[in-house]
Amino acid sequence: MKTLTKISRNLLPFVFIFVVIHSLKDITQDILKIPTILDLLGNANEDISSFPKAMQNIFVEIGYVSFLAEIFLIISIPLVLKKKQYIKLEKIVWITIVLLVVYFITAILLDPRYSF
Secondary structure, eight states: OHHHHHHHHHHHHHHHHHHHHHHHHHIIIIISOOOOGGGGGOOOOOOOTTSOHHHHHHHHHHHHHHHHHHHHHHHHHHHHHHOSOOHHHHHHHHHHHHHHHHHHHHHHHTSGGGOO
16 A cells, blocks of 8 residues: 555656646637637547537536636645645545546547547
């Protein structure tokens, strides 16, 4: 368990940097619609038009939740890194990270530019 905690604590700073950059990219590209240097990172343009309307709505709602999850991570990761004992919060952080990765992979796979 100690080794797993050490690995987690070493990976979280990199995850934090990625989440901050990605959330800034989301804000500038999707919300403010202003061009920035972050546009070089790309933007997944999911094609969910073939899905039933209910599934389209769910996917859009999950997109909003993913942005809230990024805000949660931006707040929580520094808390986890500062404290010696934050096992519950650290577990929630990693669950959130895994769910975001699944969402990001799904969004990329739904982008026609990356169809396999």
